Amino acid sequence: MSSTSTTSPWDVRRLPRADGRVFLVTGGNAGIGYFVAEQLATTGATVVLGSRNVAKAEAAMDSIRARVAGARLRAVRLDLADLSSLEAAVASLEVAHLDAVVHNAGVALDDPPRQETVDGHEIMFGTNHLGHFALTAWLMPLLSAAPAARVVSMGSFAAKTERLDLADPQSREDYRPKRTYGRSKLAQMYFGVELDRRLRAVGSTVSSVVVHPGGALDSLTPSRPPIHVRTTGARLGAAPAGLLVQGKHEGAWPAVRAVLDPEVRGGQLWGPRVFGLRGEPRREPLWNHLSDASLASRLWDTSHELTGADPGPART
Template structure:
């Protein structure tokens, strides 16, 4: 029998119900993560925002409830740069199963100097990749307890032109913020694909899907007071020509939302916007060759295990 999604075209504005499901969105208090959380809240699911800033999380919850009055939404403290705290964060979820996690939170630095976490890891690599790698280890028992759970990893178009330097994952040599950011997102995407491969090999019911938002501009994003302030008329007019190629952060959330909800989305797939990978409704696309490189992914996995002291592979099953 074909799935409901196979019988009906996917409609980004008419999502299927997900009552009884529990979804965690890291960085769900701002940007694309906020719109992922808002859209998932409209399905009847319980949505948990992982945020390191309690005040911003409460503002996001209040905004979601304005747009989804019956939203079941709450927050847990989450600081992906603080690796020892992540096990306690998962305990604070207070659930016996998790239907999906959207690995969305990220740090993007525009200017030098290079910054490190308390553990001595470069900040963007630590937050965008290592934190999600370690968090997955602690979440895996909850994901395995849910039928057909999803790990959805949000990458970036910035990763498409980058390549990992496996001998300098921490960007200690020739540090450039934009390059370090792109590589951290590439590491995150490579992990998502490799996680999917290992889950399938183990016969797990958990699926790992990688998505990217395309080009998502603030000026094309609908206003959410206290979360995403209204852009000026001048900024909106200035961004109008760009709307032919890119879209707002609300649309940038669509691939992740579909990867969570659509049963036809398969593990190991990459989803992005339909038009040139930059704007429009979500579609599957070929996994970028450098993201699909298993030899690089295996070396990255081993390095991530050594740097974090945990291994998601030990709890896959």
Template sequence: MPSPRTSGSSRAATPPWDVHRLPRADGSVFLVTGGNAGIGYFVAEQLSATGATVVLAGRNPAKAEAARSSIRSHVPGARVLAVRLDLADLASLGPAVRSLEADLGVERLDAVVLNAGVALDDPPREETADGHEFMFGTNHLGHFALTGRLMPLLSAAPAARIVTTGSFAAKSERLDLDDLQSRHDYRPKRTYGRSKLAQMYFGLELDRRLRAARSTVASVVVHPGGALDPLTPSRPPVHVRTTGARLRAAPAALLVQGKHAGARPAVRAVLDPGVRGGQLWGPRVFGLRGRPRREPVWNHLADTSVAARLWDASEDLTGTDFRTVTG
């Protein structure tokens, strides 16, 4: 592509971001939670095409192995590893990180994509092994505690990134700081949206604290927009799309997209040197579909007092002390 003319400068302009021509990342190590299915799978597949080593973190070894095989079949020469990790069991996080270091030989992480998540459709309310509401405990508290344990590996990289995958569903939600566990007001869709909102608050507050500590690690928040299975290409046995499902979902493609496209904001947040900590990235068209772009931080996410109170509560609920790693 020819470079545009510049005035008094011989420097070539930075080429536009191309989701189909990702920059090389040979030698980098990226960890993706929930990388064995859904959006996380496509984040892992796309990152593996850059030459990086990608570690899939999930609780089901069989699903992880299926995802590894699928990625290798679509990306010849892909370097894909797996570590067993259960975000709904805080006691399992320490052994998982030790396995990452001792068994897989990981000495640093250039990025972690906090993608894994659960969404319950129906009552009754469920709890994690630690007694936390299941969606809040898994989606937010599990990632909060995991990030604390991964900070030494992230700090060992020259300029690591923590990419938190939120949800467009969080845009219309507000946190109830007096009922974070949804004990008094449990409605599955609302509780899910709030759990993702908590993740997004965490990602932005984490970057503020990293900057204050002069850390080389940056924290970025992304969301996938609207991402539907029927618009997602098949990756058997990880995901199988029937012709009938694809045809029925075709009209929806005017507004939303498949999970392969929903992965792109996270992939850009990992790879694009122009991305900065504290930013929010999502799809270009109405925040629902299209190429990834930076968007203004949502008004309620900019409330630092809510973020700080959530942070304190999360430290208390998980027993995680970030002061030793963020200053």
């Protein structure tokens, strides 16, 4: 669809139909990922919730079905902190193609000590970035089998002020949880941008889009028991913050638009409209440091060495 074509304004509450399409949302059982799954389910697509805990995914699906009549949902066990498990997780999808994956799952630690995945990687960098990097490699045949699939990487506004240190990508020398989290999400965003460069270079039908949710707080998020319960006190106490930030249901909007809007293009960055913190989704200029193609390429090489995976498509 041409960017100059006449289309209706994007409406976050009236999403286009996507019958027959299949979407995977990592971490779809809670937080922003839950609301991405709930919103995508309203389109008629089959939505697969990837989760380490299948029981939690089942509870999330029950919650979605209570709100979305006829929702087409599935769950797969997906542990991004265990790279050896990813091949089997992708095989368990049992689909001929995948129209989009939303790389949403993540770990955020507030306090030391430093933790590691079963593969020996710092747990935030290993899950948020390396896990999705390797997962994409296993998913690429399914994505390539779809007419125009999308890889949507969920970054974070916290990454805007961070910079990668490829001399110490796993924070072995200087571990500070909040900084390590921000850098892990920044690595995920670099990956999304670099992946699209590589996809374009070989003329792939798959595209890669980067999004971030702005400021998304539990206290501004509507209840979805048992997934999330917001008390009256929390709602009233968070009211002033609603002038600057938003709930996780609204934080899902950029990712949902990146999956569904035919006018979204690979290599773009989408986030909330108001100062990048709240509001309906819009395209943002790519952050200056995300434009560093040399650093993105070196991160790709480092990630390949650490995981043994190569998400790049085969040249046709």
